[in-house]
Amino acid sequence: MAQLKERPKPFLLPDYCKGCGRCISACAKGCITFDKEIDAATGYVPVVIDLETCNACGLCMDACPEPYGLRETPVDVDFELQDPAKLFGGKTTSAPEPVEIPNTLIPLPRTEPLVIKGNYASAIGALLAGCRHVFGYPITPSTEGAELMAKLLPKLDGTFLQAVSEVAAVNHMYGSGGAGYPCMTFTSSPGFSLMLEGVSYMIGAEVPGVFVNIMRGGPGLGNIAPEQSDVKLACRGLGHGNTHAITLMPSTPQEMLDLTMLAFELTFKYRSPVILLGDGYLGQMTGKVMLPDAMIKPGIPKWAVNGDANHRGNLISSIYLSEHDLEQHNIYLNDKYRQMAENESRCETFMADDAEILIIATNTPARASKGAVQDLRQQGVKAGLFRPITVWPFPVKQLAAILPHVKQMVVVEASNGQLEDEIRLALSNAGVTTLPAITNVRHFGGMLPQQTEVLAHVKAILAKEAR
């Protein structure tokens, strides 16, 4: 058959030849041979092509591993010009500058309170915040959140994927969050441990995502009863590298909803994962939950790798090969952490204004402590509650402000002092060196400190003082 169009013959700039020789054996006509000398620029011996007998079969070009190695002879190229910048152009990509598609706030009518479990409240909060992509691995006591999502998301044309493991789940989130979508997971302590590698990558690559961790008893498999012993993990141990993430600790089903919504706002605001820590009781607890007056329809951020022309130029990656670049990236992340600390430290106080005995607690133990404060006040004891809502960043300014009149701090927690460590570290970093006496009420292994225990502890302190 007659060849109508002439096929292009190979062309090579020696600077882009690595001298592998794969083209030599590919050429049936023997047109290609090694050059005599090493190319000064590359240190490789390039090939030379004798086009005399070349029949433009193209097989050598298919055999060359280099994108800009053996290629079709370009038309309109001045063969004398060997400056690659001129030859291939200085532009790296034709992708446009990405445009941000903002979120839309959609008003909701007033509704009657829901009576739902904390885990459900969190799931509904996520849906209201615009999350339609949930990845999870079943683990007690957080599973109801995932189960509700599996039930509701298909009704809202969203996706719930039961991942093969928590390791996969966090990486599904890396893909989804990296594409600019609000996504989340429900997990519990052992599962959270498994996700930490991914969390480090998400922080490094600046990928948003919300982790709801309903903490259970540990270490190891421990049990499935409530504990608060992942505070250390969330505040000090988010995988490798210099990592931090905003960590919210709700104390009621209502807050499970509100803080989950806040978590989505913050995860996109800072382009960094946000963690919500609840104790097992909170996830299982049913209570009164009011819906907000608006829900969110998410847009697509500028930086997302969204698989469209607009975002084609984007990259999600945590790699910074040069030490200098990685240091700069860390400085940039540290600055982000500083901004989080400045803007997002949250707490609630209860009768703390003149408190001499300040109880510090989070989650369900904070509710028990609130009850204890009320009892103590009725008995004329100047007690108050300080409840960190963000345990990282720790609301240290707010705490330092009320410390001057505090004589005793009582840290109430279901862990071996993980919250207390955060308090001490935060105060120390803030330069608060004169501290009131610190005592504690602690439980581990699946029990939460009770109101009666807090009460008894404070009374014992008072009795000792009176002596």
Add this chain to the structure above:
Amino acid sequence: MSVFYDKFQRHSEGVGLKGNSTHYCPGCGHGLAHKYLAEAIAELGIQDNTVLVSPVGCSVFAYYYFDVGNTQAAHGRAAAVALGHKLSNPEANVISYQGDGDLASIGLAETVSAAQLGAPITVIFINNAIYGMTGGQMAPTSLMGQSTATSPDGRSMFNGQPMRMAELIAGLDGPVYVERVALFDAKNRRLAKKAIKKAVQCQVEGRGYAFIEVLAECPTHLKLSPEETEKWVKEQMVPVFPLGVKKDLAVDPWWKRPSPDFEPAHMLKAAGASSDAASRYCEAFPTHLNPLDISLKLAGSGGDGAQTAAMLIARAAINEGFDATHIPSYGPESRGGTSYADVHVAKDEVLNPASPHPDVLIAFNAPSLAKFGPTVVKGGTIVYDSSIVKDVPEGIDPSVKVVGAPFTEIAVDLGKAVVKNIVALGALQAATGLFPKETILAAVRQALKDKCALIPLNEEAFAWGVKAVEEGRK
């Protein structure tokens, strides 16, 4: 137009030769696979809608070269990342490009589960029988006898045998197209190019998951010349990893995902929210039980419906404008046949949701009464199922009001044993005056709004519970 960047800006800032050369060693198979993938993307016209997931391994920097959306994944997790992306953004063409350590060792679970899920992603698997990036260690695909940095005396049975990934993946139900190709001669390169394009096309057409295993050359770590490496792949690898199509199903396009729904009415319906205000029947907080916060415990065995009854009390209290909480016992404890619920009803706010010392106990069986009866506060109330519990145990404070009613007997008489928890609520109402009858009945009706036919039976059960206490029936 080429799908490679005009200049590799991300490769050392694109300065000098690196601006247009890859970081791969001379003769490395990665460059060829890159070229064929780039050509496939260009020929299919999907450059703008393609997302490439770069792995960890020698191809960690694939994002230096492809002018498409790029994501770089953790070691072994590329398929999981690709899947997360694809499920969120179904229109994008997502390609996971991975080496043997990444795909067949550390990421095996992610690889297999993504394949079995079958969502249309394209996986390009570069098998060169060795770890490149970390410096020539044994790969899951290293050959028997192959000497590597971590099998210096040659891979032995002690190291296990090479993984045949294409066969493994083809054995799953999820994938539609699986082929193993090679790069060592012109004919195989042509087949490789075709296969890669077809694998991407499977995704573009929404037909399903496709997997291409490419037997590639790593001259550096095989310590051979590029030409010798081609020969090694042909003579040593191919007998272990036979080339060819492993699976090619004629599947009609099926991948179609709707766009997420943000219709407020749908959202509210999903959340179970309603704007209809519940009627209120309570005139004041039942302070006779506790001035601020009434603590209740419901205890029984699995089928007693203690949790449902607890939920109804909480619902009723919230309808009346009070705060309420309910904590179930859960986990193995609940599977072991016991079922406890702690309920609080507070005037303003429940401070402590646990009920270690309840004001009111509802006991469905004798062990529950024995266990929790003594924890009831002075002056509190106990309501128990007198058809099950014959003797009230010791240890209950004498000030506690103990009321028996035949929950089970009444329920059985009504023809449905499961309504005994509603009988119990009737008894609770009569014994404590917690709420007006209508408050609890309204909550029952609300809970049964999708099963209206059951409402009369439940109302009757409630009424019998009330009557049993009022008439002192045991």
